[in-house]
Amino acid sequence: MADRERGGAFFVAGTSPEEIFTPEDFTDEHKMIAKTTLDFVEGEVLPVADQLEHQDWELTQRLLRKAGELGLLASDVPEAYEGLALDKVSSSLIGEAMSHAGSFALSHGAHVGIGSLPIIFFGTDEQKKKYLPDLASGAKFAAYALTEPGSGSDALGARTTAKLSADGKSYILNGQKQYITNSAFADVFIVYAKIDGEHFSAFIVERGYPGVSTGPEEKKMGIKASSTRPLILEDVHVPVENLLGEKGRGHVIAFNILNIGRYKLAVGAVGGSKVALQTAVKYAKTREQFKQPIANFPLIQGKIADMQTKLFVAETIAYRTTGAIDAALTEVDLTGEKGGQVAAKAIAEFAIECSINKVFGSEMLDFVVDEGVQIHGGAGFIQDYPIERMYRDSRINRIFEGTNEINRLLIPGTLLKMAMKGEVALLQAAGQVQSELLGMIEPADEQAPLGKEVHAVEMTRKLFLAVGGMAVQTYGQKIEREQEVLANLADIGIALYAMESVLLRAQKAAQSNKGDAALQSDMVQLFVAQTFPQVELLARDTVAVMQEGDDLKMSLAMVRKLTKYTPTNTVALKRRIAKRVLEAEQYLA
Amino acid sequence: MNILVCLKQTFDTEARIVLEDGRIKEDGVQFVINPYDEYAVEEAIALKERFDGVVTVISIGPARVDEAVRTALAMGADEAVIVDDPAAFGDEFTASTVLAATIKSRPYDLILAGNQAVDDGSGQVALRTAELLGIAHIGVVTKLSVEDGRVTAERDAEGDTEIVEAALPVMVTAQQGLNEPRYPSLIGIRKAAKKPVERLTLADLGLSAETVAPRAQIVETFLPPAKGSGRVLEGDTAARVAELVSELRQTSKVL
Ligand SMILES: Cc1cc2nc3c(=O)[nH]c(=O)nc-3n(C[C@H](O)[C@H](O)[C@H](O)COP(=O)(O)OP(=O)(O)OC[C@H]3O[C@@H](n4cnc5c(N)ncnc54)[C@H](O)[C@@H]3O)c2cc1C
Numbered sequence: 001m002a003d004r005e006r007g008g009a010f011f012v013a014g015t016s017p018e019e020i021f022t023p024e025d026f027t028d029e030h031k032m033i034a035k036t037t038l039d040f041v042e043g044e045v046l047p048v049a050d051q052l053e054h055q056d057w058e059l060t061q062r063l064l065r066k067a068g069e070l071g072l073l074a075s076d077v078p079e080a081y082e083g084l085a086l087d088k089v090s091s092s093l094i095g096e097a098m099s100h101a102g103s104f105a106l107s108h109g110a111h112v113g114i115g116s117l118p119i120i121f122f123g124t125d126e127q128k129k130k131y132l133p134d135l136a137s138g139a140k141f142a143a144y145a146l147t148e149p150g151s152g153s154d155a156l157g158a159r160t161t162a163k164l165s166a167d168g169k170s171y172i173l174n175g176q177k178q179y180i181t182n183s184a185f186a187d188v189f190i191v192y193a194k195i196d197g198e199h200f201s202a203f204i205v206e207r208g209y210p211g212v213s214t215g216p217e218e219k220k221m222g223i224k225a226s227s228t229r230p231l232i233l234e235d236v237h238v239p240v241e242n243l244l245g246e247k248g249r250g251h252v253i254a255f256n257i258l259n260i261g262r263y264k265l266a267v268g269a270v271g272g273s274k275v276a277l278q279t280a281v282k283y284a285k286t287r288e289q290f291k292q293p294i295a296n297f298p299l300i301q302g303k304i305a306d307m308q309t310k311l312f313v314a315e316t317i318a319y320r321t322t323g324a325i326d327a328a329l330t331e332v333d334l335t336g337e338k339g340g341q342v343a344a345k346a347i348a349e350f351a352i353e354c355s356i357n358k359v360f361g362s363e364m365l366d367f368v369v370d371e372g373v374q375i376h377g378g379a380g381f382i383q384d385y386p387i388e389r390m391y392r393d394s395r396i397n398r399i400f401e402g403t404n405e406i407n408r409l410l411i412p413g414t415l416l417k418m419a420m421k422g423e424v425a426l427l428q429a430a431g432q433v434q435s436e437l438l439g440m441i442e443p444a445d446e447q448a449p450l451g452k453e454v455h456a457v458e459m460t461r462k463l464f465l466a467v468g469g470m471a472v473q474t475y476g477q478k479i480e481r482e483q484e485v486l487a488n489l490a491d492i493g494i495a496l497y498a499m500e501s502v503l504l505r506a507q508k509a510a511q512s513n514k515g516d517a518a519l520q521s522d523m524v525q526l527f528v529a530q531t532f533p534q535v536e537l538l539a540r541d542t543v544a545v546m547q548e549g550d551d552l553k554m555s556l557a558m559v560r561k562l563t564k565y566t567p568t569n570t571v572a573l574k575r576r577i578a579k580r581v582l583e584a585e586q587y588l589a
Numbered sequence: 590m591n592i593l594v595c596l597k598q599t600f601d602t603e604a605r606i607v608l609e610d611g612r613i614k615e616d617g618v619q620f621v622i623n624p625y626d627e628y629a630v631e632e633a634i635a636l637k638e639r640f641d642g643v644v645t646v647i648s649i650g651p652a653r654v655d656e657a658v659r660t661a662l663a664m665g666a667d668e669a670v671i672v673d674d675p676a677a678f679g680d681e682f683t684a685s686t687v688l689a690a691t692i693k694s695r696p697y698d699l700i701l702a703g704n705q706a707v708d709d710g711s712g713q714v715a716l717r718t719a720e721l722l723g724i725a726h727i728g729v730v731t732k733l734s735v736e737d738g739r740v741t742a743e744r745d746a747e748g749d750t751e752i753v754e755a756a757l758p759v760m761v762t763a764q765q766g767l768n769e770p771r772y773p774s775l776i777g778i779r780k781a782a783k784k785p786v787e788r789l790t791l792a793d794l795g796l797s798a799e800t801v802a803p804r805a806q807i808v809e810t811f812l813p814p815a816k817g818s819g820r821v822l823e824g825d826t827a828a829r830v831a832e833l834v835s836e837l838r839q840t841s842k843v844l
Contacts, residue, residue: 032660071775075775
């Protein structure tokens with residue numbers, strides 16, 4: 001690999017196919033790890049899925065301990081604390097394979113992710129020694145308690161308080177947390193509270209401490225195999241050694257953990273969608289209407305092609321980001337007590353990519369399960385069919401780990417901060433685009449393979465820079481108030497990262513003879529044909545918010561110049577893609 | 590105790606078989622350890638855990654076989670030998686000749702294998718290998734115990750259980766029910782990457798393409814005909830019986 005990818009750099013410049021990580025780069029070891037996880041899911045979890053759905057928490061814990069014996073809880077834990085310290089691609093593959101198990105995957109994911117990672121990244125040596133070996137083996141389970149009845153998206157608005165005791169040996173915590181995953185059985189909670197009602201901080205709170213209790217199980221729309229309860233803290237004495245990180249620096253922990261939660265959520269969405277697609281395809285091939293399998297009908301095939309293609313995009317960006325994080329982590333020294341914090345900082349470089357993955361992955365999953373239900377017709381609405389559960393289970397993904405609204409706002413917001421700190425040369429790039437726009441724009445080379453798509457990606461980058469630059473000039477510091485403009489910019493940014501990533505993956509597959517280059521090329525063409533016109537619309541709408549009269553006319557002419565694009569025969573593409581999926585009876589790339 | 594395991598990589602049992610130009614298409618197919626061989630691997634590792642020793646996996650096949658072999662190593666086998674030579678990929682005669690030649694020069698007390706491969710299902714290779722090595726074999730075993738240089742095995746015998754004893758060295762082939770193969774743990778997977786895998790050609794074994802050339806020839810490969818829809822016979826019992834007999838005679842020609 002040449003140079004490693006930098007976080008946010010795709011906004012200002014393209015990159016070469018060799019520089020991104022793709023699923024075609026999985027090593028044999030990666031594949032074996034995924035296979036072990038899938039075998040575990042198929043052999044141990046799926047046979048008891050019904051019982052899990054009825055909230056048998058003893059069984060959940062038994063299965064988690066079994067996962068622990070296989071090492072499936074230890075991938076992110078350093079070796080010094082009896083973990084395996086695998087790369088992030090390995091932990092993503094575990095997460096993806098686990099999500100074949102329905103919402104049991106969330107019990108696993110919350111434990112190894114938001115539950116254990118705060119200690120892995122920010123714990124002292126003593127804290128790590130005390131907790132990590134048990135968390136890695138499954139002797140103990142973890143949960144993460146940030147949300148409160150009065151503070152969800154506004155996480156820093158927590159009202160839970162911590163007060164140093166008179167003898168200075170403990171913090172006394174009071175308050176209530178809400179919607180806490182794994183709360184039925186977790187032994188360790190990462191709790192956020194404000195010291196003296198002011199300094200937002202994180203604590204390691206054991207279930208056994210007097211004053212810790214949980215409320216009743218919430219009755220949820222979906223993900224019923226995962227426990228969700230309030231956590232109640234009444235005069236809980238937490239030893240001062242259990243303050244996690246520094247006093248008043250809890251937000252650093254909270255936000256870093258969310259970054260990881262976000263790309264892991266996307267990977268889970270990819271796994272869940274693969275199951276939903278397979279379920280829908282098998283159904284379409286067996287259900288007959290008008291004397292033939294409904295899979296024969298072009299409209300059903302169109303759905304299958306769209307599901308497969310969006311899934312391909314989500315998979316591609318999830319592993320591009322994961323691979324980029326791995327590359328960044330190999331550059332830093334992860335040993336020693338500060339190793340965890342160094343790692344968190346390296347991951348934070350990709351905060352934007354993490355948000356993009358969260359939004360795209362969760363919306364892709366919703367699309368796939370929704371079309372999955374549609375392909376099932378009335379059966380899709382009946383609980384005997386697994387697609388019904390998948391539909392309900394999907395919905396939460398757009399809400400937790402930061403709602404998709406919050407994540408959309410974060411994308412341009414974080415980019416501006418990075419630009420201000422000089423981490424992304426945004427202003428230079430925006431300036432350059434402005435001057436380029438005065439001259440001729442080289443048209444697409446429609447003869448070259450994927451020439452139109454290469455052009456569309458480049459033009460999307462220019463549009464983002466041009467419209468984004470205009471927004472910064474128009475609103476300055478007050479841009480935060482213009483949520484609609486920010487969300488439009490986020491959507492252009494998501495489209496850019498998504499289109500560029502699949503294009504690079506298909507190019508890389510064609511060069512390396514790995515993967516199904518022909519199918520990938522079809523999917524890239526379909527996705528760009530569906531996405532690029534949306535980019536144009538977003539750009540036009542956004543410009544019209546900021547300008548009027550002649551200025552607007554000039555800007556719209558600029559948008560037109562950048563969005564010239566000969567439409568593609570998407571029907572032919574969809575039929576070809578669907579044929580492949582129907583043959584394979586599953587997702588393929 | 591030195592235990593050898595003969596292992597074949599086969600199509601995943603759920604893989605869809607697609608023919609192209611009269612040959613089975615391999616692209617896009619998931620390959621796995623032949624499920625019966627997986628029992629053999631598990632049994633070998635369990636015995637090693639009891640008696641100490643070395644478990645060596647032996648396989649014949651192209652580069653892709655590596656994945657199956659690594660999986661066995663990740664489960665706990667110690668080392669592996671892969672005969673990767675196109676001339677070694679043939680019929681049951683070829684396979685048993687190559688296996689016997691590979692095994693001959695190695696120390697062993699027990700050889701384990703699956704009772705058949707799920708792809709061609711001949712059930713011959715392990716037994717022919719034992720014959721070539723001049724050792725006894727016990728096939729289709731559902732329970733195995735090893736004590737003081739002897740094995741006692743329970744084997745499937747047409748619905749009954751037969752108990753067979755033999756002295757080591759012996760070849761035993763595994764039947765479903767012998768054990769519950771473990772999943773390779775993540776630690777095991779990591780260790781497997783560092784375990785030795787020896788790659789051999791026919792020349793390394795002192796064999797030539799001619800001496801192992803297959804004795805059987807595949808004349809044609811075809812899929813079973815698609816199952817048509819059934820037909821319900823109508824009329825009174827006598828008429829239906831008459832029609833059934835005539836159908837069985839003329840259409841399906843089983844009478
Ligand atoms: C099943 C489940 C499991 C969960 N597990 C955990 C857990 O383990 N640990 C934990 O700490 N939390 C957990 N949560 C909580 C979850 O993270 C929050 O529900 C989520 O962050 C949203 O907060 P909220 O529910 O208070 O919604 P609100 O913040 O009230 O949001 C309501 C709506 O307003 C929008 N909104 C809010 N602020 C803005 C803004 N500034 N601009 C524009 N729109 C805005 C939101 O996007 C949303 O559409 C879980 C929730 C559920 C349902």
